[in-house]
Structures are given as structure tokens and as C-alpha cells.
Amino acid sequence: MSYKDIKSVFPIEKILFFIFISVFIACSDDDTVTSTDEDDEEIVEEEEVSTTVDDTDFEATDWTTATHSKDADPDFDEVFEDNAVKRLDIVITEDRWESMLDNMTSLYGSFGGSSQGGGPVGTTSTDEDPIFVPAEVFYEGIEWYRVGVRFKGNSSLQSTWQAGNLKLSFKLDFDEFEDDYPQIDNQRFYGFKKLSLKNNFDDKSMLREKVAADVFRNAGLAVSNTAFYTVYVDHGDGPIYFGLYTLVEEVDDTVIDEQFSDDDGNLYKPDGDAATFAAGTYDEDEYVKKTNEDDADFSDVESLLNILHDASRTTDAAAWRTNLDATLDTDVFLKYLATNTVIQNWDTYGRMSHNYYLYNNPDNSKLTWIPWDNNEALQTGKQQGSAALDFSNITASQWPLISYLYTDDVYQAKYDAYVQEVIEGPFNEATVQALYASYSALIEPYATSETEGYTFLNSSADFQNAVNELNAHATSRTAAVNSYLNR
Incomplete structure (x- = not known):
């Protein structure tokens, strides 16, 4: 394994062990030396066999219950510390790295090249995820073994790849390859099986993913924890700084295990026309199940679609609300809608038909809205958007969950109350600007390095300019909310 900072990764006992093994291998074949060229070729063949490492033959010497075992509770303080920038090293063999790049080329065309619509030239798009490969992950001098690593993302992945930038997002699955490597059965990273490393695409401040999640959480919504990490990748020639990421x-x-009392409900990640819940769009293939995948029961999302469009909406609004409240946690949705609209988020429901989850909470049998992928939040005017908090003119044929609830007087009053709650609390101008100041000071040395790493910045000045834009945005949203509430 090639690793420049081996002293920081391995304790001295391991280093001495590796030295002993190297000396033993070098000396073990002395009795095979011969003076003929033919025999020299045989010696080379024998040495190649004797020094080949069986990829499955290893001992997980760093394994402890707290760090690696499924039996440990997730350690949020260790993995998702707010006021620190931590480091992850990913070590991938050269061959496996090349297979990842070759796979990306087959999905999205040549690195640094352009294509039509997201795939190789001549294609329109791909629904296929990039491949997983086994890799080693190092953190604080501890090794995690044969971790499943792949590139992740959708349009952001395509755009970054085609721009010729290797600061790609990664997905880590710590027991993806447990069938191939029994030593890592149920391997976890401080209690976490899967984690995403987001590359902060289209965000020169590198703060939006984290701050948006903080605001959602402080508003009382279920949402992913996040933290800042520097990522180094060694794919054969030592660790290379890939830049600042958001874990x-x-x-x-x-999320569903820790933020709900029961994780046995159906979890969906809708994507496509069905994700709009527009009339006539029901499609089980687009309500992608993330739990209970082998169970063909989609009755909960089907009921939501049917009740949402039921004629009682206009003939008996109270009955319609009762039935809708029994299927969808409308309070959660309205709080999400208020928060999402106050902060402005341009790559989610109401603009794009993806980037949210629905979880059927076993406590109340209601589908509960969970936000996801917030790097396009906290900015003005994306996707031909406006500053409006009033949804009177939104198209019901495309975004009925917003249109129908907003045009109902009872639901609109709840939405308005949540808008006021958000601007006075989690997105209070002074509060969020203090958060921007704290986080930007924390990450600035890692975000603006011009001597190493992959970046979306053209210069270090881009970073501070982006932070200034966030502060100005917070001020403008306060004015917009006050205008809306005083209408």
C-alpha cells in the first residue's frame, strides 16, 4: 500500500512488522539462485508468486467494538463534530481506481469532455450508479478495511466529471463487500454503515449543505447530520488532496433509526414525474424504496396521491383535510415548506421532482417529509425562481402538494405561522450570519488552498465573495418575509 504519511496511520509496531516481512521475503529465496538466463526467468516467476498478496488474506487488527462493530451506537459527537474540520484518507489500488474512471467514462463520456444530456455522446442520460470498489479508509490513525467506495451524484457528478474536475462526490458503504471479505462482516464507522462525502458542487462558500441542514434541524425537522472533512485519496502514488467536503x-x-422511534416503515426516495404527485403520475418504479424493498406494498404513497386529488377537496374541505392528515404528516410538510421557502432551495420539490425522502413513520402511520441534498439552497434566483413566499400562482398540475395546501385557508394559516417561526428562530438574520462567520473562519484555510487539491474556485477571493453573498441573502430574506407576513 502506497501511503506518504504512513507514520500517522500505522503505529510503530506495524511498521516494524512490515519491515520484518520485507526482509524475510527478500532473503527467503537465496537457494534458488542460478547462473543461467533460463533459470533467471524462472526465479522471476517464483518471486512474483511468492510476493503476491491474497486480497482476502488479512487480519482486521484495528477492529474494536466502538470503532468498527455494528453493536456500537452511532457516535455523532465523533463523526459529526460541528466545530472541527476532520480528515479522511481513502486508499484505492491503482487498478481499482482505473476501473472507477473507466466506468465513469462509460456512463458520462470522456473526462473533461462534453456530451449531450448527461451520458456518453449519443446518449441522453443514465440511471445507473457508478461501481463500488473495495478501498481502505483511514481516520485518526485507524484503518477500516475493504470499504465500498464509489462516485455519487446526478447532474452534479456529470457536470464535475465533464468539466475535468476530480473533486467528485463519494459514497462509502462500510460492509458493501462483507460477502467477499468475512473479516468485515457488519463493519461500521463509529456505528455508521453508509456515509456520503458531498463535494459542495456549485457552492463556492462550501457552507450551504451544512448550514441548510442546521436550519432544518433547528426548525425541528428530521434531517441528516453534516460535518466538514478534508479528503485525501491515494490511488497508487501517495495521498492527493481532493479538497474540502461535507460529510x-x-x-x-x-437518520430513520435515530430520529424516529422505529425504523421498520417504508422509506421512499421519489424521483421523476411520480415524485410531483401530480394527477395521473402514479408509478411504483419512481417511488424508489430504500427499506422493505422486497415488499411490493406501495399502498401508502398510492393513498396519498388518491386523497390529495379527491373531489372532496372542493366539496368538503374539512373531510379532505382529515383524510390527508391521516396519510401525510401535513404539519411536518408545511414546516418543511416554510423553512425551505424562507431559505430558498432550488433543487427540490416545487422546482425539481427529486431530493426528498418520504418515511412512513410507524408511530402514526403517516408519510413524513425528509429534506435531502441542499447544496443549491441559500441563494436567490436559481431555476428561474423568485423571492415569493406566496404560492397562489403555483401550478397545481405540476406541484399539487404545495398548490392544494396553500390554497386551503387552514393549511395556509399554518404555513404562515411556520414562516414567522423560521425567520424569528433558526433563520433569524443575526443568528444565521453568526453561523456563517463561525463556519467560514473554520473552513477557510482548507477551502482556499491554491497550491494543492481540486476546487471549484477560480481564486481564493471567490470564497469570501460567496460568504458575503450568503450574508446579503439572509438580509434580503428577512425583508421578503416581513413583506409577505405584513401583506
């Missing part, structure tokens, strides 16, 4: 907790791993 994000996976919803289908610990």
Missing part, C-alpha cells in the same frame, strides 16, 4: 449522514442508515 452527510445517510437517511436510509441512521
Whole structure:
């Protein structure tokens, strides 16, 4: 394994062990030396065999219950510390790295090249995820073994790849390859099975993913924990700084396990026309199940669609609300809608038909809205958007969950109350600007390095300019909310 900072990763006992093994291998074949060229070729062949390492033959010497075992509770303080920038090292063999790049080329065309619509030239798009490969992950001098690592993302992954930038997002699955390597059965990273490393695409402040999640959480919504990490990747020639990333907790791993009392409900990640819940769009293939995948029961999302569009909405609004409240946690949705609209988020429901989860909470049998993927939040005017908090003119044929609830007087009053709650609390101008100041000071040395790493910045000045834009945005949203509430 090539690793420049081996002293920081391995204790001295391991280093001495590796030295002993190297000396033993070098000396063990002395009796095979011969003076003929033919025999020299045989010696080379024997040495190649004798020094080949069986990829499955290893001992997980760093394994402890607290760090690696499924039996440990998730350690949020260790993994998702707010006021620190931590480091992860990913070590991938050269061959496996090349297979990852080759796979990306097959999905999205040549690195640094352009294509039509997201795939290789001549294709329109791909629904296929990039491949997982086994890799080693190092953190604080501890090794995690044969971790499943792949590139992740959708349009952001495609755009970054085609721009010729290797600061790609990663997905880590710590027991993806447990069938191939029994030593890592139920391997966890401080209690976490899966984690995402977001590359902060289209965000020169590198703060939006984290701050948006903080605001959602402070508003009382279920949402992923996040933290800042520097990422180094060694794919054969030593560790290379890939830049500052945001580590994000996976919803289908610990979010539903830790933020709900029961994780046995159906979890969906809708994507496509069906994700709009527009009339006539029901499609089980687009209500992608992340739990209970082998159970063909989609009755909960089907009921939501039917009740949402039921004629009682206009003939008996009270009955319609009762039935809708029994299927969808409308209070959670309205609080989410208020928060999402106050902070402005341009790559989610109401603009794009993806980037949210629905969880059927076993406590109340209601589908509960969970936000996801917030790097496009906290800015003005994306996706031909406006500053409006009033949804009177939104298209019911496309975004009925917003349109129908907003045009109902009872639901609109709840939405308005949540808008006021958000601007006075989690997105209070002074509060969020203090958060921007704290986080930007924390990450600035890692975000603006111009001597190493991959970045979306053209210069270090881009970072501070982006932070200034966030502060100005917070001020403008306060004015917009006050205008809306005083209408």
C-alpha cells in the first residue's frame, strides 16, 4: 500500500512488522539462485508468486467494538463534530481506481469532455450508479478495511466529471463487500454503515449543505447530520488532496433509526414525474424504496396521491383535510415548506421532482417529509425562481402538494405561522450570519488552498465573495418575509 504519511496511520509496531516481512521475503529465496538466463526467468516467476498478496488474506487488527462493530451506537459527537474540520484518507489500488474512471467514462463520456444530456455522446442520460470498489479508509490513525467506495451524484457528478474536475462526490458503504471479505462482516464507522462525502458542487462558500441542514434541524425537522472533512485519496502514488467536503449522514442508515422511534416503515426516495404527485403520475418504479424493498406494498404513497386529488377537496374541505392528515404528516410538510421557502432551495420539490425522502413513520402511520441534498439552497434566483413566499400562482398540475395546501385557508394559516417561526428562530438574520462567520473562519484555510487539491474556485477571493453573498441573502430574506407576513 502506497501511503506518504504512513507514520500517522500505522503505529510503530506495524511498521516494524512490515519491515520484518520485507526482509524475510527478500532473503527467503537465496537457494534458488542460478547462473543461467533460463533459470533467471524462472526465479522471476517464483518471486512474483511468492510476493503476491491474497486480497482476502488479512487480519482486521484495528477492529474494536466502538470503532468498527455494528453493536456500537452511532457516535455523532465523533463523526459529526460541528466545530472541527476532520480528515479522511481513502486508499484505492491503482487498478481499482482505473476501473472507477473507466466506468465513469462509460456512463458520462470522456473526462473533461462534453456530451449531450448527461451520458456518453449519443446518449441522453443514465440511471445507473457508478461501481463500488473495495478501498481502505483511514481516520485518526485507524484503518477500516475493504470499504465500498464509489462516485455519487446526478447532474452534479456529470457536470464535475465533464468539466475535468476530480473533486467528485463519494459514497462509502462500510460492509458493501462483507460477502467477499468475512473479516468485515457488519463493519461500521463509529456505528455508521453508509456515509456520503458531498463535494459542495456549485457552492463556492462550501457552507450551504451544512448550514441548510442546521436550519432544518433547528426548525425541528428530521434531517441528516453534516460535518466538514478534508479528503485525501491515494490511488497508487501517495495521498492527493481532493479538497474540502461535507460529510452527510445517510437517511436510509441512521437518520430513520435515530430520529424516529422505529425504523421498520417504508422509506421512499421519489424521483421523476411520480415524485410531483401530480394527477395521473402514479408509478411504483419512481417511488424508489430504500427499506422493505422486497415488499411490493406501495399502498401508502398510492393513498396519498388518491386523497390529495379527491373531489372532496372542493366539496368538503374539512373531510379532505382529515383524510390527508391521516396519510401525510401535513404539519411536518408545511414546516418543511416554510423553512425551505424562507431559505430558498432550488433543487427540490416545487422546482425539481427529486431530493426528498418520504418515511412512513410507524408511530402514526403517516408519510413524513425528509429534506435531502441542499447544496443549491441559500441563494436567490436559481431555476428561474423568485423571492415569493406566496404560492397562489403555483401550478397545481405540476406541484399539487404545495398548490392544494396553500390554497386551503387552514393549511395556509399554518404555513404562515411556520414562516414567522423560521425567520424569528433558526433563520433569524443575526443568528444565521453568526453561523456563517463561525463556519467560514473554520473552513477557510482548507477551502482556499491554491497550491494543492481540486476546487471549484477560480481564486481564493471567490470564497469570501460567496460568504458575503450568503450574508446579503439572509438580509434580503428577512425583508421578503416581513413583506409577505405584513401583506
